[in-house]
Amino acid sequence: MTPNVLILRAPGINRDADAALACELAGATAERVHVNRVAEGAVRLRDYAMLIIPGGFSYGDHLGAGKLLAVDLAHRLGDQIRDFVADGRPVIGICNGFQVLVKAGVLPGDAGAPSVTLTENCSARFECRWVHLQADPQSRCIFTRGIELPIEIPIAHGEGRIAVSDDAALERLRAGGQVALRYVAEDGGVVEYPANPNGSLDNIAGLCNPQGNVLGLMPHPENAVLPQQHPRWTREPWRIAGDGLALFQNAVAYAKSL
Numbered sequence: 001m002t003p004n005v006l007i008l009r010a011p012g013i014n015r016d017a018d019a020a021l022a023c024e025l026a027g028a029t030a031e032r033v034h035v036n037r038v039a040e041g042a043v044r045l046r047d048y049a050m051l052i053i054p055g056g057f058s059y060g061d062h063l064g065a066g067k068l069l070a071v072d073l074a075h076r077l078g079d080q081i082r083d084f085v086a087d088g089r090p091v092i093g094i095c096n097g098f099q100v101l102v103k104a105g106v107l108p109g110d111a112g113a114p115s116v117t118l119t120e121n122c123s124a125r126f127e128c129r130w131v132h133l134q135a136d137p138q139s140r141c142i143f144t145r146g147i148e149l150p151i152e153i154p155i156a157h158g159e160g161r162i163a164v165s166d167d168a169a170l171e172r173l174r175a176g177g178q179v180a181l182r183y184v185a186e187d188g189g190v191v192e193y194p195a196n197p198n199g200s201l202d203n204i205a206g207l208c209n210p211q212g213n214v215l216g217l218m219p220h221p222e223n224a225v226l227p228q229q230h231p232r233w234t235r236e237p238w239r240i241a242g243d244g245l246a247l248f249q250n251a252v253a254y255a256k257s258l
């Protein structure tokens with residue numbers, strides 16, 4: 001059966017159409033649904049195979065990027081999201097969506113006080129360019145399965161720096177296979193700014209929950225699904241697809257297996 005994806009819309013979200021295209025190219029159907037329609041019960045999260053919280057500037061990034069939509073989701077959709085995640089269904093929060101999942105307490109999914117947040121880039125500037133990412137081979141993330149070589153994906157954010165409460169919390173994330181993606185050099189080497197665009201600890205670009213079905217990442221894989229989206233597509237050998245498509249294809253295959 002073709003998985004149907006709920007792509008959440010909310011004031012200030014601006015990457016919902018891009019996410020819908022990525023899902024369709026990956027073999028799913030996609031519905032862009034406003035958060036109010038879910039909250040009012042017009043649609044139910046459990047009627048969908050996958051949830052995407054796209055990028056943008058939800059509620060204008062007031063009180064910090066993703067904060068107000070996080071409070072909204074926790075207050076109005078908390079039970080539905082908890083059940084959806086517990087069912088093992090795939091959830092991806094992209095950039096603003098990652099900030100929302102972290103600030104709503106869905107990621108990293110550890111019990112107790114939050115151990116992770118996303119905050120201002122070290123440069124104190126909005127950073128917008130293409131970066132190279134490496135999936136952590138120890139990760140449990142279902143979105144990055146089989147992605148062994150560095151991939152090239154765009155970023156565009158002001159508050160993408162992952163901060164962790166202490167070394168023990170970072171070690172728990174690493175040991176638990178929850179570090180899904182890191183910023184790397186084109187050859188996979190270790191980097192600093194600007195290849196790590198925000199100064200995130202351990203060059204972390206994406207985290208997953210302990211079960212691996214929830215991924216949050218600052219880069220925008222939905223903006224790297226078509227060959228022509230790559231900035232050098234006319235000057236390099238033809239790519240059959242953008243590097244970001246594999247994440248959506250993995251999620252669709254996983255959703256079909258549930």
Ligand SMILES: NC(=O)CC[C@H](N)C(=O)O
Nearest residue numbers: 055056095096157158159
């Ligand atoms: N592209 C995005 O989703 C941006 C996220 C958030 N508005 C920030 O600037 O950090």
